[in-house]
Amino acid sequence: MRSQTFTILNPSGFHARPTKVFVQKVGTFPCKVSVSKGGKKVNGKSSLSMLTLGIQQNDEVTLEVDGEQEEQALQELGALLTHIFEE
Amino acid sequence: MSNRLTGIAASPGIAIAKAFRLNNADDYVPVADKAADTHIEVNRFRKAVDEARQELEEIRILTEQRIGAAKAEIFEAHLMLLEDPDYVDAVIEGIEEEGMNAEFKLHEIANSFIEVLSAMDNELLRERAADVKDVTGRIMSKLRGVSYAAIAAINEPCILIAEDLTPSDTAQLNLDYVLGFVTEIGSRTSHSAIMARSLEVPAIVGAGTAAGDIQTGTMVVMDASLGTVLIAPTEEEVADYQSRKLAYDQRRVELRKLLDQPTLSADGQHVELAANIGSVEDLQKVFANGAEGIGLFRTEFLYMGRSAMPSEEEQFQVYKHVLERMNPKPVVIRTLDIGGDKELPYMKLPEESNPFLGLRAIRLCLSKQEIFRTQLRALLRASAYGQLKIMFPMIAVMEELRAAKQLLEEEKGKLVQEGVPVPENIEVGIMIEVPAAALGADFLAKEVDFFSIGTNDLIQYTMAADRMNETVSYLYQPCHPAVLRLIHMVIRAAEREGKWVGMCGEMAGDVTAIPILLGMGLHEFSMSASSILPARALIKEVSRTEWAGYTQQILAMSSQEQIQQFVKQKLRSDLQ
Numbered sequence: 001m002r003s004q005t006f007t008i009l010n011p012s013g014f015h016a017r018p019t020k021v022f023v024q025k026v027g028t029f030p031c032k033v034s035v036s037k038g039g040k041k042v043n044g045k046s047s048l049s050m051l052t053l054g055i056q057q058n059d060e061v062t063l064e065v066d067g068e069q070e071e072q073a074l075q076e077l078g079a080l081l082t083h084i085f086e087e
Numbered sequence: 088m089s090n091r092l093t094g095i096a097a098s099p100g101i102a103i104a105k106a107f108r109l110n111n112a113d114d115y116v117p118v119a120d121k122a123a124d125t126h127i128e129v130n131r132f133r134k135a136v137d138e139a140r141q142e143l144e145e146i147r148i149l150t151e152q153r154i155g156a157a158k159a160e161i162f163e164a165h166l167m168l169l170e171d172p173d174y175v176d177a178v179i180e181g182i183e184e185e186g187m188n189a190e191f192k193l194h195e196i197a198n199s200f201i202e203v204l205s206a207m208d209n210e211l212l213r214e215r216a217a218d219v220k221d222v223t224g225r226i227m228s229k230l231r232g233v234s235y236a237a238i239a240a241i242n243e244p245c246i247l248i249a250e251d252l253t254p255s256d257t258a259q260l261n262l263d264y265v266l267g268f269v270t271e272i273g274s275r276t277s278h279s280a281i282m283a284r285s286l287e288v289p290a291i292v293g294a295g296t297a298a299g300d301i302q303t304g305t306m307v308v309m310d311a312s313l314g315t316v317l318i319a320p321t322e323e324e325v326a327d328y329q330s331r332k333l334a335y336d337q338r339r340v341e342l343r344k345l346l347d348q349p350t351l352s353a354d355g356q357h358v359e360l361a362a363n364i365g366s367v368e369d370l371q372k373v374f375a376n377g378a379e380g381i382g383l384f385r386t387e388f389l390y391m392g393r394s395a396m397p398s399e400e401e402q403f404q405v406y407k408h409v410l411e412r413m414n415p416k417p418v419v420i421r422t423l424d425i426g427g428d429k430e431l432p433y434m435k436l437p438e439e440s441n442p443f444l445g446l447r448a449i450r451l452c453l454s455k456q457e458i459f460r461t462q463l464r465a466l467l468r469a470s471a472y473g474q475l476k477i478m479f480p481m482i483a484v485m486e487e488l489r490a491a492k493q494l495l496e497e498e499k500g501k502l503v504q505e506g507v508p509v510p511e512n513i514e515v516g517i518m519i520e521v522p523a524a525a526l527g528a529d530f531l532a533k534e535v536d537f538f539s540i541g542t543n544d545l546i547q548y549t550m551a552a553d554r555m556n557e558t559v560s561y562l563y564q565p566c567h568p569a570v571l572r573l574i575h576m577v578i579r580a581a582e583r584e585g586k587w588v589g590m591c592g593e594m595a596g597d598v599t600a601i602p603i604l605l606g607m608g609l610h611e612f613s614m615s616a617s618s619i620l621p622a623r624a625l626i627k628e629v630s631r632t633e634w635a636g637y638t639q640q641i642l643a644m645s646s647q648e649q650i651q652q653f654v655k656q657k658l659r660s661d662l663q
Contacts, residue, residue, distance in 0.1 A: 052200065056209070
């Protein structure tokens with residue numbers, strides 16, 4: 001298992017569209033992915049649960065990956081978390 | 088007298104019909120029960136989810152055909168919910184582990200999400216709770232074998248009354264029968280309000296719980312242009328509204344006829360009616376209202392609400408898209424107009440004590456040349472895809488115009504060297520927003536291809552009155568003689584140099600101002616898309632030659648009040 005903390009840059013936080021992009025990407029990895037903020041941890045494969053974290057700009061979010069391809073998942077998903085909105 | 092309710096006018100129009108009260112399916116609260124056979128229960132649930140999916144697919148396609156791809160995205164989000172492990176799989180696990188009935192577990196799990204999302208302090212996230220309710224209601228109705236909402240069952244003319252309409256309700260409305268709708272909650276920007284405007288169905292939202300007491304079968308009159316609902320109106324009231332509706336509908340039909348016609352004055356002279364846009368999404372309205380071009384494309388939105396500058400490529404794609412869609416109609420794109428009241432937090436500009444008199448628009452672009460050059464390159468690259476005209480905002484002195492043109496030429500030269508095709512004849516113009524530019528229009532006209540008068544700022548600077556400041560709002564006078572004299576001066580100066588003049592401020596769509604501007608010889612009027620057809624109808628009735636004859640008389644008047652009175656009187660005789 002590996003984990004790392006990232007800071008959200010998007011000024012309008014983590015809404016339907018970015019959540020969709022993120023969750024779809026999570027779905028391409030075989031490993032378990034969870035996302036936590038402020039002590040609350042949710043399944044990274046559920047957009048509904050992701051929304052309940054209410055992620056906003058400058059929030060610190062921890063990504064936890066466990067299983068096959070975890071290294072690659074951490075790298076790609078972390079980059080997505082930080083830069084998803086700069087595209 | 089009938090009972091009267093007032094709500095928010097969400098989509099204009101008048102409708103008269105019996106009420107149809109929509110009972111929301113999510114009122115249903117299931118009872119906790121043990122399932123007889125968990126295997127059968129799980130299959131029953133899976134089947135309900137599959138049926139819901141099929142139905143949503145159909146609605147998504149229907150919405151895309153009727154309202155467009157952007158609105159259909161709502162249903163993609165709904166479909167995605169059906170794939171969500173913490174929602175659908177969680178219900179299945181609940182049934183298997185606890186042996187409970189499907190309805191109960193679905194209700195329980197959906198509610199846990201709805202509660203959390205509804206309590207969020209972020210409006211966008213709270214709206215997601217409505218999506219969960221909508222999808223849950225749909226699956227629930229499949230489980231119970233009842234039709235979801237009763238909208239599909241409506242088979243006679245009615246006005247729909249509901250607590251709120253879900254996106255899927257609105258998308259399924261059969262407009263042959265549903266003449267309008269009234270909801271208890273909602274705002275001008277809620278899903279149902281936006282959809283109503285796209286479908287052009289009269290709608291009043293946020294009418295309060297009293298609307299919920301309207302029973303099915305009660306006669307209702309709605310004037311959605313004002314936001315009023317009459318419950319059980321008298322015969323006289325019905326007759327009155329029937330004639331108002333007739334007049335309203337006739338006016339709409341008349342205006343529709345003007346959709347693809349050129350804008351000609353009563354004496355047959357052509358002027359151009361263009362639209363102001365702020366984003367790609369506005370293009371739909373441009374076409375729906377028959378604009379002859381885009382007179383102002385504000386590029387600020389590309390820079391706002393984000394954490395870093397947009398790249399050249401990103402800008403290029405947007406400009407190219409707009410130019411291609413509009414081709415061969417002209418598109419005037421204004422370079423970055425930021426500063427003043429429009430801030431970009433990531434630029435970290437020092438605070439100014441008078442931001443409206445400070446480093447904004449072209450002044451900012453000339454001081455941050457890299458940002459400006461990036462935009463100019465994107466514009467030049469996109470120019471091959473349509474009829475681009477480039478416009479610099481807030482020019483005050485010749486030096487600014489020359490510096491901006493110099494940078495444009497340099498970027499053009501670089502692109503040509505890189506082998507990128509750039510047309511030779513791109514028109515370059517400036518906005519006239521500063522009194523100094525209006526007074527100096529004679530020399531500026533020699534070095535531009537066109538002027539566009541930005542009245543919002545021109546009035547503010549001429550009257551030295553902040554247009555956001557309520558206490559001096561009486562000074563915001565578009566038809567004040569001082570403003571009209573400046574405008575007249577600009578048009579004359581351009582005429583002498585053989586250049587064209589447009590106007591892209593609020594004033595261009597103002598009924599009182601249009602005849603004056605027409606008489607002065609303005610060539611292009613650019614306004615919000617919804618004002619175009621009424622403006623075209625007005626111009627048809629006004630003779631340019633006749634109004635040209637009034638110009639000197641108007642310019643000699645001493646107040647806006649006097650000028651407005653004069654226009655009203657003359658117009659009345661024109662329209663008779």
